[in-house]
Amino acid sequence: DVKVTQSSRYLVKRTGEKVFLECVQDMDHENMFWYRQDPGLGLRLIYFSYDVKMKEKGDIPEGYSVSREKKERFSLILESASTNQTSMYLCASSFHSDRGHGSSYNEQFFGPGTRLTVL
Amino acid sequence: GIQVEQSPPDLILQEGANSTLRCNFSDSVNNLQWFHQNPWGQLINLFYIPSGTKQNGRLSATTVATERYSLLYISSSQTTDSGVYFCAVPRRDSNYQLIWGAGTKLIIKP
Numbered sequence: 154d155v156k157v158t159q160s161s162r163y164l165v166k167r168t169g170e171k172v173f174l175e176c177v178q179d180m181d182h183e184n185m186f187w188y189r190q191d192p193g194l195g196l197r198l199i200y201f202s203y204d205v206k207m208k209e210k211g212d213i214p215e216g217y218s219v220s221r222e223k224k225e226r227f228s229l230i231l232e233s234a235s236t237n238q239t240s241m242y243l244c245a246s247s248f249h250s251d252r253g254h255g256s257s258y259n260e261q262f263f264g265p266g267t268r269l270t271v272l
Numbered sequence: 273g274i275q276v277e278q279s280p281p282d283l284i285l286q287e288g289a290n291s292t293l294r295c296n297f298s299d300s301v302n303n304l305q306w307f308h309q310n311p312w313g314q315l316i317n318l319f320y321i322p323s324g325t326k327q328n329g330r331l332s333a334t335t336v337a338t339e340r341y342s343l344l345y346i347s348s349s350q351t352t353d354s355g356v357y358f359c360a361v362p363r364r365d366s367n368y369q370l371i372w373g374a375g376t377k378l379i380i381k382p
Contacts, residue, residue, distance in 0.1 A: 259362065260320045261317075
């Protein structure tokens with residue numbers, strides 16, 4: 154089974170703090186994603202990475218950065234947390250291509266989520 | 273871009289009832305995923321179903337790609353089926369980024 158884990162289920166931080174959210178997957182997936190989910194706004198993509206050290210902006214990258222130093226690990230960084238970054242953060246992973254993985258290669262699998270509160 | 277619409281937005285049922293959730297999409301797609309988000313926020317993969325019918329226990333899904341819709345069937349509902357059900361399809365310009373429906377919130381009463 155695919156397993157995607159996130160470093161914390163719940164996190165409380167203060168405005169201005171630097172926050173690290175970490176995601177680890179054990180399926181050798183090339184793609185990794187960070188989403189945030191807010192009531193009424195659904196899931197919105199923040200950043201994704203298709204390879205080590207590679208990243209692309211999603212729909213709402215402002216105020217966030219990411220790091221992918223190892224294939225299995227993708228970190229989301231809030232350089233200076235603000236109250237409007239209070240949200241549920243979800244990490245996901247998938248294969249990048251269908252090489253040997255069959256037709257469902259781009260199926261995304263999610264971690265348990267991190268509920269971040271910024272006070 | 274592709275639009276994804278889910279219906280109904282909310283559904284309240286008694287335990288044991290059957291339900292059908294619908295996902296319409298505005299353009300042809302090469303895959304579609306159904307997810308269940310439980311009350312604790314975890315998104316659980318239900319089906320990867322670009323076309324045809326799949327079954328997994330009390331759940332089944334059918335995608336009719338030519339008519340641009342997918343249906344998720346839940347039979348003999350249990351309280352643990354409560355949560356939000358999402359469908360998602362890939363973006364045209366990026367096969368591995370998803371466009372999400374707004375979800376169907378399902379409440380199963382004991």
